Structures are given as structure tokens and as C-alpha cells.
Amino acid sequence: MIVGCGFGGLTLAKKLSKLKVEVILIDKNNYHTFQPLLYQVATGGLEAENIVHPIRKIFRKHKNVIFRMAEVISVIDSENKVQTNIGDIPYDYLVLAMGSTNNYFNFEPVRDKLFPLKSLTDALNLRSIIMQNLERSLVIENAGDQEETVNVAIIGGGPAGLEMAGAIAEMKKFVLPLDFPELDLSRMHIVLFEASRRLLSVMSENASEHAFRYLKNMGVTIKLSTLVKSYDGNRLMLEDGETFRTETVIWTAGVKAIKITGLDQENYLPNGRLRIDEYNKLKNKQNVFAIGDAAARIDDDHPGGLPMLAPVAIQQAEQLAINIRLLLAGKPLIPFAYKNKGVMATIGRKRAVADFHGWEFQGWFAWLVWMFIHIMSLIGFKNKILTFVEWSGSYFNYDKPLGIIIPPFKKSD
Ligand SMILES: Cc1cc2nc3c(=O)[nH]c(=O)nc-3n(C[C@H](O)[C@H](O)[C@H](O)COP(=O)(O)OP(=O)(O)OC[C@H]3O[C@@H](n4cnc5c(N)ncnc54)[C@H](O)[C@@H]3O)c2cc1C
Numbered sequence: 001m002i003v004g005c006g007f008g009g010l011t012l013a014k015k016l017s018k019l020k021v022e023v024i025l026i027d028k029n030n031y032h033t034f035q036p037l038l039y040q041v042a043t044g045g046l047e048a049e050n051i052v053h054p055i056r057k058i059f060r061k062h063k064n065v066i067f068r069m070a071e072v073i074s075v076i077d078s079e080n081k082v083q084t085n086i087g088d089i090p091y092d093y094l095v096l097a098m099g100s101t102n103n104y105f106n107f108e109p110v111r112d113k114l115f116p117l118k119s120l121t122d123a124l125n126l127r128s129i130i131m132q133n134l135e136r137s138l139v140i141e142n143a144g145d146q147e148e149t150v151n152v153a154i155i156g157g158g159p160a161g162l163e164m165a166g167a168i169a170e171m172k173k174f175v176l177p178l179d180f181p182e183l184d185l186s187r188m189h190i191v192l193f194e195a196s197r198r199l200l201s202v203m204s205e206n207a208s209e210h211a212f213r214y215l216k217n218m219g220v221t222i223k224l225s226t227l228v229k230s231y232d233g234n235r236l237m238l239e240d241g242e243t244f245r246t247e248t249v250i251w252t253a254g255v256k257a258i259k260i261t262g263l264d265q266e267n268y269l270p271n272g273r274l275r276i277d278e279y280n281k282l283k284n285k286q287n288v289f290a291i292g293d294a295a296a297r298i299d300d301d302h303p304g305g306l307p308m309l310a311p312v313a314i315q316q317a318e319q320l321a322i323n324i325r326l327l328l329a330g331k332p333l334i335p336f337a338y339k340n341k342g343v344m345a346t347i348g349r350k351r352a353v354a355d356f357h358g359w360e361f362q363g364w365f366a367w368l369v370w371m372f373i374h375i376m377s378l379i380g381f382k383n384k385i386l387t388f389v390e391w392s393g394s395y396f397n398y399d400k401p402l403g404i405i406i407p408p409f410k411k412s413d
Helices: 007-016 035-042 105-113 120-137 143-150 159-179 205-217 310-328 364-377 381-396
Strands: 023-027 031-033 052-054 065-069 072-076 081-084 087-090 094-096 100-102 152-155 190-193 221-223 228-231 235-238 243-245 248-251 255-257 288-290 343-347 351-356 359-363
Touching: 007 023, 007 310, 035 120, 035 159, 035 364, 105 228, 105 248, 120 143, 120 248, 143 243, 152 159, 159 190, 159 205, 159 343, 205 221, 205 343, 205 351, 205 359, 343 364, 351 364, 359 364, 364 381
Parallel strands: 023 065, 094 288, 152 190, 152 248, 190 221
Antiparallel strands: 031 052, 072 081, 081 087, 100 255, 228 235, 235 243, 343 351, 351 359
16 A cells, blocks of 8 residues: 655655555545646646646556545554544555655744745736736735735745745746736745855755856846744744735745554654665564655664655665565565755756765756756656646746646635
């Protein structure tokens, strides 16, 4: 049984589908989401169906993969079964690959006023609210109130925050003047807040500096070493007493593992990730494994576990598929070793930064590499072609449609 059809769960299910085993794949959604491109859906660059893929369609030809759309609530490992919202389901071997969710830290009490970017629903809600605010701003006469309606704050200077900031800045520069000619765009401010002293702290100093310059040139205000303190739905309060008026606060500042209860306390780390050994197995369990964002193997080189990245989940899944085959054959397992192939982030439609094993490069070439990798990683030939056509078009012509307002999402009061 595999819980979660994200990068890890999907890779594992595909590999296991080639063995003589029955695979029960469970996900709360009936589709796989390509999370790195959520920001494109949120800003109208791609449609939802370009970055999600129906799970049943993926496994049409694999009769030994049984899919159930269900939310797993807890594990009853003494009885080898999981509790779900559609009833209990038994397993022989269990792999937990539920991924991660937002960590709001001190913003937990006001989480309903923020816009996270973790799921397809989040991306569509964000797109909907940005569009609604732009439409509404046209009938607001007071300059301060209008600014508050169209201003955007992005909290978190990691890859997701930068990608969002870049896409919104391009929207402001190239599309809004055409679609909203009556709007005074000097009233729209895009501000990126980062608590640490630099952007992209997971990447090199070089990448951080380039990313900073690219964003600044695109008109984004970047506030480094800036702690956000609270938010009342209209005003973002900073620790130094400053405030920023905005109705749209995009939260990309932290993630934590999705917790499924029922396992022993020693299996959980404080951030909810499951403590695994070098075989991705949970301590004191013979048949329970975990991979991807949900799992962490703590060692001297990685005191916090491996980073929450798609290649980590994919590589762990590939190794676990081999190990499950060995396990069934009664042979010794092979320990997992992560091969870090590099980290990238894109800023707008012509710039990216890349760190590949001491080879640091930026700009247009990095963006080409970024585009190629992302297109090749999408699932389905149609999605690859459609995305390539869409991006090629917008490379030469910035006039992308912003998207229509579906669903008419409302922020909580
Ligand atoms: C906006 C954004 C941008 C990112 N950009 C990059 C990037 O550029 N490069 C990179 O390497 N990584 C990036 N990441 C991180 C990457 O997406 C994750 O590390 C990766 O998705 C982890 O894979 P996973 O298989 O562990 O979990 P996920 O891919 O998150 O999949 C988990 C699955 O489990 C399902 N699930 C969750 N809870 C339950 C439950 N209780 N019951 C049943 N099903 C459940 C979910 O529906 C989901 O399908 C980004 C993430 C985000 C949010």
C-alpha cells in the first residue's frame, strides 16, 4: 500500500506495477500535482490541467495497481491496516508518502487570511482573488484603499516565493496595462519579505545575488532580514513597527510534514516528519516505510534530514522499489544514498539561477535549462507539448491571458 500519489508515491507505484505484486495506491485527490509549476496556474501562465494528471489514467494499463480516492487518517500497525474516511484498508507492506503542508509558525491564528501555494486549489484560489481584487479596485476612489486592494505581499524568499514574485511583476508590467488601462499601476506594489539576510538560502551566494538583482529590476521591493509579526486581513505588521497595506498575502515561508497518527511517538520528529533508517524503514517496524517530504533520515551530514525536494522523493522511491523486490526475494537490502543533481529557481520568463555541483550559472541559459527540465518532468505527452507551446508563445509575446475567475473564492473575514 502506498499512501500519497505525489512525486514519491507515483514513482514507486510505477516501478512496483512491473512486479508480481498488488499495489493499493491511496490519495485524497484523484490526480497527481506537479507542485513546482503551481505558481504558473496561480498567475494564469498555465491552465490547471497542464500540471495535474488523473491517477486512474496513469495506471490504466497496470491492472495490478488499485487506486482508492481516500484520506488516510491513521495507521493501526498492530493490525496491518490504515483508517481512512472510506473505511479501514489492510496492507502487507505500507509506504507513507503523504508529502508536506504549510507551516504558518506565528501566523497560525490568521492562516485563513493568507494565501498558501501548496495545492491546485490554493493556486486557483490565488488566481481568483488576484483577479477579483483587480476588478474591484476599479470602483475604489480612495488612493490608499485602492493600493491596499491591488498590493501583493509575498512572505518567504525561497524558490516558490521568488517564482511568484517574478510572475506577478511580469503580469503587472506586460498584461495589466492592456487589460486594465484605467488602473493607475504605480499604486500596485509587490513586496517580498524574507526573514534571513539573503534570498534562496538553499542556494549559493551567487544565485542569491543574481535573483535579488533580477527581481529588483522587475520592480519587486525586497525586504531582507525582515520579520513579519502579524496580519489583520488588511495590514501586515513587521517587527520593526512598519506596516504594509494589502489584502493579498501569499505565504511560502515554511512547510512541515503531513502527520498521520497511530505510529509510536519515537517514529515522529518534532516537525512531523517520520524518522527513517537508510532503507527508508521506520524504526521498530518490519513492514512500514516512508519517503519524500513526509520522511527524514537524520545523520551527521543531514541533521535536519534531506531537503523537501522532488528529486529526493523520486530517488527514495526508486531505491525502495529495488529494496521491496529484494525483500520479497529474501535478499539483503541496499542502503539509500542521495545524489544531489543541483537546485534551480526561475525569475520571470527569461531568467533563472542554477547551482549544479560547483557549476553556478544564471540568466537566459539557466532559464532554458530550467524550462527543458520542467517540461520533460511533466506527466503525459499532451501536457509536455501544450506547456512547450504555451511557454514558447509567451517568450516572444508577454500578453498571456490572466484567466477567468473560477471559482469566485472569498477570503475569510
Ligand atoms: C509551490 C512549490 C514549488 C516547489 N518547487 C520545487 C522545485 O522547483 N524543485 C523541487 O525539487 N521541489 C519543489 N517543490 C517541492 C516538491 O514539490 C516536494 O518536495 C515534492 O512534491 C515531495 O514529494 P512527495 O511525494 O513527498 O509529496 P507530494 O508530491 O506532496 O505528494 C503527496 C501526495 O499525498 C497526498 N496526501 C496527502 N495527505 C494524504 C492523506 N492523509 N491521505 C491520502 N493522500 C494524502 C497528496 O494529495 C499528494 O498527492 C515545490 C513545492 C511547492 C509547494
